[in-house]
Amino acid sequence: MLGEGIIKGMAVTAKNFLGSYVSEERLTTIQYPEERQVLPEAVRQFPFLVFDGNDPMAGLRCVACQICEKECPPKCIYIEKSKDKKPDYIGKPQIYPATFDIDISVCMSCQICVEVCPFDAIKMDTEFELSTSDRFGGLLVDKHQLAKSNGHYHRIHPTEADEVDGRLAAEKVKAEAKAKADAEAKAKAAAEAKAKAAAAAAAPPTAPAAPAATPPATK
């Protein structure tokens, strides 16, 4: 009959109206400044630069390779390379960013910079209360404001940070092993060269060997 649905609908809204006074669980909103929602771990807002150790500028992982700057879809990153070099976390001398600015009014939080960074130097922050009275300068953050410690990274994204740390440690071990192997190989090569030179001095050089008969069959 006409009006049946209206009565039913009115009953539903009346139930909600009265129910919201009786049971607090019904209320879906969170009273924001006083109460805060527990955000999921994967939440992301704007990027920041990770540094190791205690000195933000000395410990920056960024080597100013500018991949993020090139990949950034809205082009909100601006990097200037340094003229000199400073040692990175392995101890290898690297270029560092003389300027690293991100315009967070342009940034769209896509996380592409994080995904392309080969040095795990840029990560996404969870800070969202960034309102400012200066809409140009206030939203352009430089490397001093962007630099945040690895500890901060561990605090906001614990799982991800552990994984990154493990990877970096493995890489460091590998790099050290490689360096060691390289050094050994170098020493060996040097020794061999020395021996060869000695042998060459003893015997005259012979003609080069004949070329191989046929190349191996390929599929």
Added chain:
Amino acid sequence: MADDLDQIFVTIAHSIVGLFPGLWQPVVSAIISISAIIGVFASLFAVTTVFERKGLGRIQNRYGPNRVGPFGFLQPAADGIKALIKEDVVPRSADKVVHFLAPLAVVVPAFLVYTVLPIGRNMVLADFDAGVLFFFAIGAATELSVFMAGWSSRNKYSLLGAMRAIAQMISYEIPLILSAVTVVMIVGSLSTTQIVAAQAGYHAIGLPNWFVFTPWGFAGFILFMIAATAETNRSPFDLPEGESEIIAGYYIEYSGFKFALFFLGEYMGMFAISGLGITLFLGGWHAPLAALEFIPSWAWFFVKLLAIIFVFIWIRGTLPRLRMDQLMNFAWKFMLPMALINIISAAIWHFMPPGYERWLVGAAIAAVSYVLLGLGLMHGKKLEKRTYRYAE
């Protein structure tokens, strides 16, 4: 004591008027009444906006405004300050004079109709012999102002909104007036005070002698309130404003205080038409029970007004907006025939001797016509689950 409280505003006004020389007294009396009406109903507007937002919030399981002042009750003050300090933008190609006059033309008739509303015993600004006629004549001026706003803005959305408003208001004005005509027929007077006086007293079973407790009065009251909802452009009849379709309809090009004036005019219209509904069907300022007559008459008027406002808010929180064809079908295929049948029902009531027979006849007429017209309105429409061809 109760009588003193009942007449307190009347005596205060009289004593103030008495301070002036005889020649000035009518003018002073009018000024006092006018400023009282403007002050009271404008503050009611402020209170209603915050109650509406809180009520709608509760219906949607949230708190509503609760930041400004205790429990958010100073929100209207913040809104008012915001509206006042906002820039008043007038479109370059707008008709500047009409654009300026439209908000005034909304607010002035909205306040004018309070002239004939009896707010309490002896509390009516001007007791016209044709009060109801005056109310509808002035109330119809809103249509003009809405079209002024829509046309002068030179914006397609505002023009669409104004067209919709005109179509809707003219369509619903007819059932509105026809449902009010029944009361005029029974009372035999167009004067609002006489209509209220005709509803004094109580039935044997304790029910008040209000017209809403008669078959034709009940049907008339429902029809009147539905038509009033449409007249005041409130949800579910808010097509002229239709935020999701035409942004704000006829007042899309208004900002700052002019926008606030439209808002004020709309709420004033709502209060006024609710007040007329109370006067015609809900016994005006009469108490619902003989035992409750010690409460002042003006308090009863405002209790009833707030109750109707609550129902308006409740309906707004429940029903989705109608489509234009549904709106027109409802007006012409249901409301109009129902209002005409209701007039016949009132006539039969008038000529039948008092007793339960006329109750039965009246109730049967109302029920049968409701069911049949409802079936006619739903004819050919099968309500089933909507299927989507591409989405899903």
